[in-house]
Amino acid sequence: MTVESPCPPTESPAWTPPGVYEPQYDTWLLTRALHREKVTPGTDVLDLGTGTGALALEAARLGARVTAVDISRRAVLAARVNALLSGQSIRVRRGDLTSAVPGHRFDLVISNPPYVPSPRHGTARGAARAWDAGWDGRLLLDRICGAAATHLRPHGVLLVVHSALCGVEDTLARLSEAGLSAAVTDRALVPFGRVLRSRLAWLRQRGLPTDDMVEELVVVRAVRA
Ligand SMILES: C[S@@+](CC[C@H](N)C(=O)[O-])C[C@H]1O[C@@H](n2cnc3c(N)ncnc32)[C@H](O)[C@@H]1O
Numbered sequence: 001m002t003v004e005s006p007c008p009p010t011e012s013p014a015w016t017p018p019g020v021y022e023p024q025y026d027t028w029l030l031t032r033a034l035h036r037e038k039v040t041p042g043t044d045v046l047d048l049g050t051g052t053g054a055l056a057l058e059a060a061r062l063g064a065r066v067t068a069v070d071i072s073r074r075a076v077l078a079a080r081v082n083a084l085l086s087g088q089s090i091r092v093r094r095g096d097l098t099s100a101v102p103g104h105r106f107d108l109v110i111s112n113p114p115y116v117p118s119p120r121h122g123t124a125r126g127a128a129r130a131w132d133a134g135w136d137g138r139l140l141l142d143r144i145c146g147a148a149a150t151h152l153r154p155h156g157v158l159l160v161v162h163s164a165l166c167g168v169e170d171t172l173a174r175l176s177e178a179g180l181s182a183a184v185t186d187r188a189l190v191p192f193g194r195v196l197r198s199r200l201a202w203l204r205q206r207g208l209p210t211d212d213m214v215e216e217l218v219v220v221r222a223v224r225a
Pocket residue numbers: 021022023024026027048049050051052053054055069070071072075095096097111112113114129130131140
């Protein structure tokens with residue numbers, strides 16, 4: 001299991017417009033996990049919440065046929081421009097998670113979804129839509145766990161990254177309920193970013209660990225039987 005801090009791959013997308021999530025530790029940790037998968041030219045990959053397209057383009061570089069989805073118009077534009085800049089061909093769709101790919105099944109689904117616990121209830125707006133995910137941080141994660149089996153081929157794999165602050169056991173339990181066999185494959189301790197630092201008092205009130213100002217990121221790998 002990987003525990004050291006992740007760093008960026010050599011090939012990164014060139015353009016992150018304002019309001020689009022800048023690839024960072026979680027992106028890089030998931031990139032590392034992606035590189036361990038058997039990706040061949042026939043592999044169909046779905047990237048949910050693609051942002052700049054960093055992960056989608058990495059999968060394309062490995063030879064996969066990639067569909068990338070994001071709810072943000074700016075992210076869709078960024079992913080398309082970055083595909084052009086890097087000379088990779090990917091399909092980019094705007095939509096709410098898997099509603100953008102109804103009826104499609106994939107060999108590999110990857111996602112770095114919004115997972116930051118937020119004092120604001122409900123769906124986030126504006127730039128915060130890239131990280132805020134409701135009171136417990138699980139607004140998108142639970143939906144991804146629930147939809148994974150429907151969108152994976154038999155023996156297909158889901159790779160999802162998130163903070164331990166929103167409950168690793170919850171993710172494993174949800175995936176197991178959905179009929180997938182799931183385990184944590186990567187862990188990394190990273191410093192609190194700007195958003196978590198601005199929520200220290202609220203996180204403490206909720207009893208979440210903040211003393212060391214670091215969070216643990218995990219990659220969960222789940223396989224459809
Ligand atoms: C943490 S960012 C990750 C971006 C990129 N995959 C990366 O690793 O750098 C999460 C992304 O999910 C997108 N997103 C948020 N809610 C979504 C939804 N309901 N459906 C699709 N994408 C969504 C955001 O716009 C944002 O681009």
